[in-house]
Amino acid sequence: MTITCPSCEASYRISPETLGGGRKVRCARCRTQWFASPEPEPELIAPGAPEVELDPIPSLEDAHFIDAVDSVEAERQRAAPDAGQAEAAVGARRWFAPRSRLPSTAAPRRARRPSRRIILKVRPVAVAAALGVAACGIVVGERVALVRAAPSLASLYAAVGLPVNVRGLSIDELKSVEEIEEGVPLLLVTGVVRNDSREAVDVPRLRLAVTGGGDRELYAWTTVAARAKLAPGESAAFRARLASPPADGRGIAVRFLARRDLVASAAR
Structure with missing residues (x-):
């Protein structure tokens, strides 16, 4: 089948099996990239319909034609050029490689380091002890306010050796x-x-x-x-x-x- 560059209108012949359901290609002449899709099934021509004369497509030997190059293959050729081979030769024919055989040019992703989460294990005994200390601090430090609110607590504080002077x-x-x-x-x-x-x-x-x-x-x-x-x-x-x-x-x-x-x- 034949594909045509949408920019410079250069035509190239490739195998339908290579194109498959469609793939991204690059023009060897103007470097334009586009997505080439397979041609639809030809419609049946009714008997007696007039014939349409089409312009012949230049053969591969024509000096004005340059093969289409797969975009991934072209990137690989530019990254590692071979001194003994030219990028494209006039009249040379290059078939597209199947997608499964194309070398991957994407940089390998770095494995994400697992986030370090510091989980503090708090024991119930420690929590109870902390709450007990805080409660004792309130009972002792605020005993004047507590006795003012509940005068009966004065005797309790006096019994444990902590007399409360409400008047000051x-x-x-x-x-x-x-x-x-x-x-x-x-x-x-x-x-x-x-x-x-x-x-x-x-x-x-x-x-x-x-x-x-x-x-x-x-x-x-x-x-x-x-x-x-x-x-x-x-x-x-x-x-x-x-x-x-x-x-x-x-x-x-x-x-x-x-x-x-x-x-x-x-x-x-």
Whole structure:
């Protein structure tokens, strides 16, 4: 069969078996590449139809013809030329090689390196331990906020040796002295209130109590500190007197007045 270059219209004769269902070829004259397909089956000419005179195709010996070269074969010839052979000779005939026999010119693909994925295996015991440490840190570090939200937790913290100071105030340098003034016994109690927090705090009233055996309260009264509000790190002294204290008193207990004390006083 005959194929024609779409650019320079040069014609070439090749075997239909070589062309197969179609393949890519290159013109040896103008280097144009195109996809050559087999010719369709010739139609039957009806009897009596006029004959059409076609121009003869030049033979292979014509000097104006150059064989068509398969594109893959041409690339191989250009990449590794042979000094003893010319690329194309006038009148030479070259058949197309079957596709299965063509050497592959594609560069081999590099094998992809498997991506390295670092998978950390975390043991449940380690996770539980980490969560336990974090929970302990919150329970210990935020115990003031927890006791403010649930005052009943104060006794639990005190039982494990972690007393919670919700007010941010402390009572220090507590002293008690008994005196006689005009023939009357007099109990004098002194101390200091200190602000241990990082913010200014109002100083509530102080509640003092004379205790007997078993820390039983015998008598209680209140007093105020020298200053009603303390900045961080500041302190204020307080002084309280009680005439004719209980004779069986054994100690003095001082704390800040709480709401329960007011409720108990109102109930009496």
